[in-house]
Amino acid sequence: MINSNDNSYLPHEAIILERIQEAPGLFTLRLKFTDTKIQENYAFKPGQFNMLYLYGVGEIAISIVSDPEDSHIIDHTIRVVGRVTRGMTNLKKGDRIGIRGPYGRGWPLSESLNKDIVVVTGGLGCAPVVSVINYIEQRREQFGRLNILQGIKHSADFIWKDRYDKWRELPDTNVLLASDVGDAIWPWHVGPVTALFDQLEFDADNVSVMMCGPQGMMHVTCNHMLDSGVASSQLFLSMERNMQCAVGHCGHCQYGDKFICKDGPVFSYDKIHDLFETKGF
Amino acid sequence: MEFEHHFFHADQLQDFLKNLQTAGYTCIGPQIRDGAIIYDELNSVAQLPRGISDEQQPGSYSLINNNTSKFFDWANGPQAIKPLLFTPREKLWESKQSPQGQITFKTSEPILEPLAIIGVRACDIAALKIQDQHFMQSQFIDPYYKKRRENILLIAVNCSHPAKTCFCHSTGDGPFVDDGADIVLTELQDGFLIESHTSKGKKILTGLKLKYRTETQMKESKSIEKQASKQNRQLPKMDIKSRLFAEINNEAWHAIAMQCLSCGNCTAVCPTCFCHSANEVPDLDGQSSSHYREWDSCFSQGHSYIHGITIRSETSQRYRQWLTHKFSSWHDQYGRSGCVGCGRCSTWCPVGIDVIDSIKQVGERRHD
Numbered sequence: 001m002i003n004s005n006d007n008s009y010l011p012h013e014a015i016i017l018e019r020i021q022e023a024p025g026l027f028t029l030r031l032k033f034t035d036t037k038i039q040e041n042y043a044f045k046p047g048q049f050n051m052l053y054l055y056g057v058g059e060i061a062i063s064i065v066s067d068p069e070d071s072h073i074i075d076h077t078i079r080v081v082g083r084v085t086r087g088m089t090n091l092k093k094g095d096r097i098g099i100r101g102p103y104g105r106g107w108p109l110s111e112s113l114n115k116d117i118v119v120v121t122g123g124l125g126c127a128p129v130v131s132v133i134n135y136i137e138q139r140r141e142q143f144g145r146l147n148i149l150q151g152i153k154h155s156a157d158f159i160w161k162d163r164y165d166k167w168r169e170l171p172d173t174n175v176l177l178a179s180d181v182g183d184a185i186w187p188w189h190v191g192p193v194t195a196l197f198d199q200l201e202f203d204a205d206n207v208s209v210m211m212c213g214p215q216g217m218m219h220v221t222c223n224h225m226l227d228s229g230v231a232s233s234q235l236f237l238s239m240e241r242n243m244q245c246a247v248g249h250c251g252h253c254q255y256g257d258k259f260i261c262k263d264g265p266v267f268s269y270d271k272i273h274d275l276f277e278t279k280g281f
Numbered sequence: 282m283e284f285e286h287h288f289f290h291a292d293q294l295q296d297f298l299k300n301l302q303t304a305g306y307t308c309i310g311p312q313i314r315d316g317a318i319i320y321d322e323l324n325s326v327a328q329l330p331r332g333i334s335d336e337q338q339p340g341s342y343s344l345i346n347n348n349t350s351k352f353f354d355w356a357n358g359p360q361a362i363k364p365l366l367f368t369p370r371e372k373l374w375e376s377k378q379s380p381q382g383q384i385t386f387k388t389s390e391p392i393l394e395p396l397a398i399i400g401v402r403a404c405d406i407a408a409l410k411i412q413d414q415h416f417m418q419s420q421f422i423d424p425y426y427k428k429r430r431e432n433i434l435l436i437a438v439n440c441s442h443p444a445k446t447c448f449c450h451s452t453g454d455g456p457f458v459d460d461g462a463d464i465v466l467t468e469l470q471d472g473f474l475i476e477s478h479t480s481k482g483k484k485i486l487t488g489l490k491l492k493y494r495t496e497t498q499m500k501e502s503k504s505i506e507k508q509a510s511k512q513n514r515q516l517p518k519m520d521i522k523s524r525l526f527a528e529i530n531n532e533a534w535h536a537i538a539m540q541c542l543s544c545g546n547c548t549a550v551c552p553t554c555f556c557h558s559a560n561e562v563p564d565l566d567g568q569s570s571s572h573y574r575e576w577d578s579c580f581s582q583g584h585s586y587i588h589g590i591t592i593r594s595e596t597s598q599r600y601r602q603w604l605t606h607k608f609s610s611w612h613d614q615y616g617r618s619g620c621v622g623c624g625r626c627s628t629w630c631p632v633g634i635d636v637i638d639s640i641k642q643v644g645e646r647r648h649d
Contacts, residue, residue, distance in 0.1 A: 002425070003424075004388045007373075008421045008422075008423075009373045010374050010386055010388055011386055013385065053376070055570060056376075056378070056561065056567075056570040058559065058572075059572075081588035081589060094382070095382060096382050096383055096384045097384070098386060242586055242592075244558055244559040245557075247420070247421035248419055249421065249555065250556060250559065250574070250577070251556035251577070251579070252556065252585070254602075254606065256605075256610050257612075262420055262421075274526070279598070280595065280598030280601065281602065
């Protein structure tokens with residue numbers, strides 16, 4: 001007999017406690033394992049992900065956005081991009097799904113204590129770094145200056161305005177927003193996010209830079225940071241690839257010699273820069 | 282390792298098979314089907330491809346009569362051990378949804394009988410060790426592979442007839458078996474040298490009319506090994522691991538891609554390729570759903586798909602992914618190359634792309 005506890009592929013039932021529509025095509029599920037023992041033993045780090053299973057449809061890798069010390073609830077913010085996530089939009093409070101996890105290696109938060117933090121995101125509502133910002137917000141005095149830099153394509157895409165407003169009120173925190181295309185009521189920078197690099201406040205010898213978003217944006221950011229004297233080992237990127245097993249077996253997420261699912265998804269730039277400029281890996 | 286060599290006459294091969302069956306094993310062995318040597322259930326030595334050899338070239342495979350009475354005088358066909366352990370399709374688990382919406386999950390239990398695989402070659406044993414590393418010796422253990430793996434007895438037959446596409450000697454994986462099998466046979470003119478390498482294997486030998494091997498027989502075996510080590514193809518003498526990645530922008534990838542159909546045959550026949558996809562199959566009654574894993578290939582469109590983007594949309598990128606993984610990044614992942622020199626990817630390529638030519642085309646330094 002195969003012992004179910006030895007089966008890393010087997011999900012466990014979880015119930016939806018709350019569903020929050022964040023924006024069109026973006027929603028958060030607040031979840032809890034129905035087996036209290038599993039919920040009690042569940043522990044994760046920001047940047048790690050779970051495999052979420054929609055009954056009869058399949059599994060998808062989604063990062064965890066809730067606080068690791070909140071043992072009662074697991075939050076996942078989900079963007080509708082494919083078959084499984086589209087099916088998940090119909091889920092409501094009280095519905096059940098399957099969860100297995102957590103998987104992967106998350107952000108280097110204990111290594112970043114007392115350092116300045118630069119968080120750079122591109123695109124919409126970048127869930128993997130939201131967990132970092134939330135984490136720092138809860139432990140604000142343990143970190144240095146916090147810079148949050150968000151770039152989007154069009155001002156109409158901007159979501160979570162309330163969160164950014166709240167983060168702006170935190171001590172020693174610098175929130176910078178840029179949109180390639182603005183409109184009459186967009187009060188922040190119009191143009192590429194790269195134009196705001198000069199406004200970041202950090203000590204190049206004592207900083208952790210955490211990035212999530214399109215590879216092109218992360219590449220530009222890495223180059224700028226390297227030019228500013230930040231070591232490549234202090235630049236951290238959350239990488240995305242097709243993931244179907246989450247345990248380094250199915251082969252889809254390979255990136256050179258790395259399996260993004262178990263060696264990542266967060267990597268320091270020195271570990272992956274060899275292939276970073278080449279399309280097709 | 283030094284093992285005690287014994288000898289049994291060819292007409293005792295059926296007794297050997299019977300010993301395996303009596304010990305409770307279902308025998309799997311080579312036989313001819315659809316013009317190729319494949320592995321399937323073997324009940325009688327009459328099913329073995331006796332007096333048959335093969336001719337292989339990139340993109341070509343055919344069987345011929347060789348006018349001998351040998352059972353194993355051929356090189357590997359398209360598949361051997363891989364599909365028996367890392368099965369082309371494996372049900373992993375099943376979920377059921379109650380009318381109230383509760384979901385329960387149940388691990389799928391593969392129904393297994395002990396298998397004795399007869400006729401396994403050195404290249405496939407080397408590949409098996411790599412698949413063991415991937416599925417059983419990494420951070421996570423695959424319980425399905427492990428269960429199947431624990432259930433087999435390996436009876437290797439040293440290779441006497443490498444194909445023109447073979448290069449196991451240059452990868453260091455053949456043509457003779459060092460370790461990894463339970464029993465190793467060497468087929469001589471009139472019978473078999475037999476060595477048991479494990480206690481499981483030794484049990485099977487009980488009751489067989491074994492003779493001590495003679496010096497002449499040992500000489501014949503040595504000469505077979507020497508002959509079989511002379512192979513047409515060798516890996517090029519260069520630092521393949523670093524050369525391939527040094528040439529990731531080489532035009533040669535595009536030249537190869539002009540021929541490559543991106544069909545995935547090479548990955549299907551490769552004994553070390555491990556990629557698979559997860560597929561959900563809801564049952565028609567609407568009350569349960571099954572989760573399968575199925576072989577996938579880095580040559581497929583969907584392999585690198587992620588939310589609207591195909592990372593490797595071009596064939597050149599897929600071929601490069603496959604070759605750099607197999608011969609370069611594999612070293613960092615598993616401590617050796619992912620190639621065991623079986624040559625299947627060349628033989629079964631419908632357009633006859635030869636993997637060694639590809640390595641040379643990309644990796645050799647040009648002196649313009």
